Amino acid sequence: MEGKIIVITSGKGGVGKTTATASIGAALAMENKKVAVIDMDIGLRNLDVVMGLENRIVFNIVDAVNGKCKVQQAAIKDRKIDNLFLIPASQSDNKNVISPAAMKNFCKELRTEFDFVLLDCPAGIEQGFENSVVGADEAIVICTPEVSAVRDADRVIGLLYAKSVLPKLLVNRIVPEMVARGDMLSHEDVVDVLSIDLIGLVPMDDNVVISTNTGAHLIHNKQSQAGKAFRRIAMRLNGNADLPIEVPRAKKGFWGKLGFKRGRNK
Amino acid sequence: MIEGLFKKLFGKEKSKDAAKKRLKLALVYDKLDVSDDLITNLHQDIVDVISKYFIIDKESIKLDIKRSDNSSSLILNTPILSTRRSQSA
Numbered sequence: 450m451e452g453k454i455i456v457i458t459s460g461k462g463g464v465g466k467t468t469a470t471a472s473i474g475a476a477l478a479m480e481n482k483k484v485a486v487i488d489m490d491i492g493l494r495n496l497d498v499v500m501g502l503e504n505r506i507v508f509n510i511v512d513a514v515n516g517k518c519k520v521q522q523a524a525i526k527d528r529k530i531d532n533l534f535l536i537p538a539s540q541s542d543n544k545n546v547i548s549p550a551a552m553k554n555f556c557k558e559l560r561t562e563f564d565f566v567l568l569d570c571p572a573g574i575e576q577g578f579e580n581s582v583v584g585a586d587e588a589i590v591i592c593t594p595e596v597s598a599v600r601d602a603d604r605v606i607g608l609l610y611a612k613s614v615l616p617k618l619l620v621n622r623i624v625p626e627m628v629a630r631g632d633m634l635s636h637e638d639v640v641d642v643l644s645i646d647l648i649g650l651v652p653m654d655d656n657v658v659i660s661t662n663t664g665a666h667l668i669h670n671k672q673s674q675a676g677k678a679f680r681r682i683a684m685r686l687n688g689n690a691d692l693p694i695e696v697p698r699a700k701k702g703f704w705g706k707l708g709f710k711r712g713r714n715k
Numbered sequence: 716m717i718e719g720l721f722k723k724l725f726g727k728e729k730s731k732d733a734a735k736k737r738l739k740l741a742l743v744y745d746k747l748d749v750s751d752d753l754i755t756n757l758h759q760d761i762v763d764v765i766s767k768y769f770i771i772d773k774e775s776i777k778l779d780i781k782r783s784d785n786s787s788s789l790i791l792n793t794p795i796l797s798t799r800r801s802q803s804a
Binding site for chain 1: 732737738
């Protein structure tokens with residue numbers, strides 16, 4: 450097996466890296482791929498709690514990279530999806546306990562074990578970022594349609610190119626009604642500013658918070674538009690590169706608006 | 716002018732246009748946050764190129780990045796002492 454390692458990064462914090470990692474990972478596993486999602490945010494782990502696996506942790510990424518356990522011991526099997534595994538971050542260490550060289554080696558091992566490995570990169574561009582990027586083949590850069598997120602994305606894209614990791618852009622939390630009013634940057638604006646190819650567009654969706662509350666998979670929520678968008682991104686990553694990118698649209702007309710409100714108030 | 720009239724008739728500029736304009740400028744500025752090394756190397760290269768055509772006072776050449784609200788420019792100022800005839804071919 451020669452798996453692909455994809456780092457999910459953004460520069461700015463709080464734009465949806467962890468949700469994207471969990472959802473895209475779950476969707477890839479549903480397509481019958483063996484997938485590992487790895488929390489690289491050492492000291493501030495969260496991917497475990499988002500996926501509802503927080504009380505199954507025994508070993509973590511630091512143990513696995515530094516040879517204190519085997520990959521199979523650190524990889525926690527998902528509760529609902531068969532081919533999905535989580536390697537959690539360590540909560541007590543600091544980011545320098547993993548060296549980029551050790552991480553690069555570990556990525557080689559991961560490639561033989563999984564079809565896809567998604568690395569949930571911590572915010573910032575320090576050592577945690579270096580460790581996440583060093584063994585990656587490709588990157589997904591996440592940004593929201595806000596000036597701060599786009600600026601940080603630009604910086605990260607520059608760093609990724611310098612390391613020869615090809616980045617693609619995911620614009621997250623698009624509010625179509627605001628875009629239609631001209632009160633939010635459209636995805637065209639963001640792409641124009643960043644000059645980079647898109648991997649997908651994800652709308653703002655209350656279901657993200659609702660799923661996270663219970664540690665359920667967003668992609669299992671049939672009503673979730675964000676979940677649908679993440680599933681399409683997974684299909685694009687999984688060989689279906691030409692799958693058209695759907696632009697989140699504002700619901701039009703009386704009935705559409707009614708449906709929109711009903712969905713949000715649930 | 717038509718655009719100005721349009722704005723007057725239909726209210727103020729959309730906030731996303733302001734965002735895009737500010738972003739583009741911020742990114743230009745961010746990238747102009749250049750290192751001293753880059754400036755030194757650029758300075759040397761420019762001196763070399765100009766010296767092919769003109770005799771200049773290499774010490775008094777000045778290279779500046781000037782930033783205003785709408786643009787950034789590279790400003791080079793150098794006194795020319797004389798031309799180099801041999802380069803005219």
